[in-house]
Amino acid sequence: MPAQPLSPEQLAEAANLKDLFKEWQRSRKESGLPSSQEAAADLLGFGQSALAQYLNGRIPLNVDAGAKFAVLLGVGLSDFSPSLSDQALRVAGAVAITDDDDHAPPSVAIQMVTIEVQAGIDRFVAEPIDDGGSKHHVPRQWLEENDLYPNALVAVKVKGDSMQPLMYEGDIAVVNTADKVRKNGGVFAMNYEGQAVIKRLLYERRDWFLASDNPEFKPVPCRGSDCIVIGRVVHFTPKNFRDRL
Template sequence: MLHTMTTDFGKRLKEARKHAGLTQQQLAKKVGIGQSTIAELERTGNGSSHVSTMAVTMRVSALWLEKGAGDMLAGINKQPIDLENNPDYPAIKRVKFKLSAGASGFGVEYQDDEGNPLVFRRDWYERNGYDPDKLLAVYVANGSMEPGLYDGDTVVVNTEQVEPKDGRVFAVNYEGEMVVKRMVRDEGRWWLSSDNPDQSRYPRKACHDGVHMIGEVVHKQSERI
């Protein structure tokens, strides 16, 4: 049975969700975002960075869901997909970093919460040159990086990339605390800079010997549209 092309992403999302027998809340929990985000996507028809994960969860074609191309069920295996053990969809675990002031290494504590793990198609890793085993997901803890990152957003950290890059965002061990900051090269040294325009509340901080890079932020997931 062929499914007619729907030009609006929100309508396709709703059709796929109904096909999967999921409520907005159930889909949101499986994807790791808020129910309000699903409702907003269905209402506005805006695209989403969660398309691949939603397509796998609802067992529909990612190409159809994102662009309306082809059949909704094109190439879909009728058997249930084990996301955590499927080599075509390497998973990224959410963690809390265990840090010590002045120490370059770190430990991790895995987070057993709904929406864990994050799932991406293998071609996403290959296209970007990422090693799935080197990627970890963490929650953003405050508003210092607004409007790009909000408190409660999830970011994926590539722990293989620890060399600072001017203008790029990194997770950093700053005196025993994990912070997410933009690296800025100025006055011959590296600075940890916040994107929040309230610089009196979030002033930039100079890097020193006790500051260690955890990894570069390479992806974000947010409930903000």
């Protein structure tokens, strides 16, 4: 039996996705990184045929595929499919949506992880921290106000003192892995020469640099496959109050 044609809404969402995918390809080419559909399919974890059918509106997107596209493209799920974004929040139960805010949970649990990367590889592995404090809670209202997709967020412990006085070692940073678009002055988790670091991105003299808030650390060039965005830091919780009060 032939598949039913997509609805006008689904076709519009596929078109939005295709536009974002083309932008991703252009950005990858400019950075000297693989940008073909084959490379994207490898990162997404499904075949090129399925990728092409999603982009061309031959088969409908689902929550799982949509979430993978959002992470790959560095966008929110709602940027190309508001309906799937709403469905994902409801089905995953990450943010309980009720008619009565008094019955909705005040916070949402985010997985605490360590981030493992390899030099030159535009992928990372988020290893859950296996201890009693493996979850970090953030305000539900903050998530909703900022249109953040909880399943794209991970929480990591800050290491070192390069980002003082903004963040100290032991603080917890929440990283939005769906936001990989470089922004001048933004704080990002980065794969820098095979090391996962948290730095501020600066655009100066037609070039990108990784900068530290601690003036003892000098900015370093951020170029090509040696410097890859993991995600933007969207929230942090101070845990180490030493020297702050």
